[in-house]
Amino acid sequence: KNEVEQSPQNLTAQEGEFITINCSYSVGISALHWLQQHPGGGIVSLFMLSSGKKKHGRLIATINIQEKHSSLHITASHPRDSAVYICAVSSGNQFYFGTGTSLTVIP
Amino acid sequence: GAVVSQHPSWVICKSGTSVKIECRSLDFQATTMFWYRQFPKQSLMLMATSNEGSKATYEQGVEKDKFLINHASLTLSTLTVTSAHPEDSSFYICSAPRGGGASSYEQYFGPGTRLTVT
Numbered sequence: 001k002n003e004v005e006q007s008p009q010n011l012t013a014q015e016g017e018f019i020t021i022n023c024s025y026s027v028g029i030s031a032l033h034w035l036q037q038h039p040g041g042g043i044v045s046l047f048m049l050s051s052g053k054k055k056h057g058r059l060i061a062t063i064n065i066q067e068k069h070s071s072l073h074i075t076a077s078h079p080r081d082s083a084v085y086i087c088a089v090s091s092g093n094q095f096y097f098g099t100g101t102s103l104t105v106i107p
Numbered sequence: 108g109a110v111v112s113q114h115p116s117w118v119i120c121k122s123g124t125s126v127k128i129e130c131r132s133l134d135f136q137a138t139t140m141f142w143y144r145q146f147p148k149q150s151l152m153l154m155a156t157s158n159e160g161s162k163a164t165y166e167q168g169v170e171k172d173k174f175l176i177n178h179a180s181l182t183l184s185t186l187t188v189t190s191a192h193p194e195d196s197s198f199y200i201c202s203a204p205r206g207g208g209a210s211s212y213e214q215y216f217g218p219g220t221r222l223t224v225t
Binding site for chain 2: 033035040041043045048093094097099100
């Protein structure tokens with residue numbers, strides 16, 4: 001069993017739709033990271049959170065420590081949001097990565 | 108924002124040769140850097156933690172004699188793939204935490220190095 005599970009694996013949405021990507025983890029964590037990887041391979045850290053909720057533009061990330069669950073929301077999705085979104089958790093000096101959610105936003 | 112660079116961005120080498128990949132933090136110091144490998148259609152896999160001034164810490168299953176890591180300064184870590192084989196072909200990525208040495212700090216990722224071994 002993976003320490004980090006993401007769902008869905010693949011997601012196709014129409015431009016403008018509200019998108020949710022889920023992440024569940026089974027280990028004790030010091031932080032949870034949401035990463036975005038574009039087709040060229042470059043990775044950008046979107047959020048790092050250990051409690052509550054963070055918002056950056058159209059992106060919102062929430063975490064429920066008791067339920068060991070996090071969600072990444074994208075409001076008013078746009079084709080440029082098309083990418084792979086990866087959930088990762090820090091546990092001590094260990095990193096555990098989800099397998100990623102491949103998002104395609106259609107104009 | 109913080110910038111981490113990698114060099115080269117892609118490299119093709121012959122089987123049996125060695126390849127060095129550099130990871131630099133351009134506007135901050137990083138006592139710790141992390142090296143990952145990503146195979147096609149798969150997520151990142153942490154290979155090792157590079158520590159400035161001391162030996163790297165390798166993840167289980169990663170051969171330390173094959174993947175040599177040197178953290179020569181507070182802004183530079185290098186990964187050398189020795190005696191490369193086709194199965195080493197992969198996308199290698201580094202990250203550095205700003206403001207601390209631990210994985211619990213926000214990570215700044217390099218753009219990655221695509222290695223192809225022929």
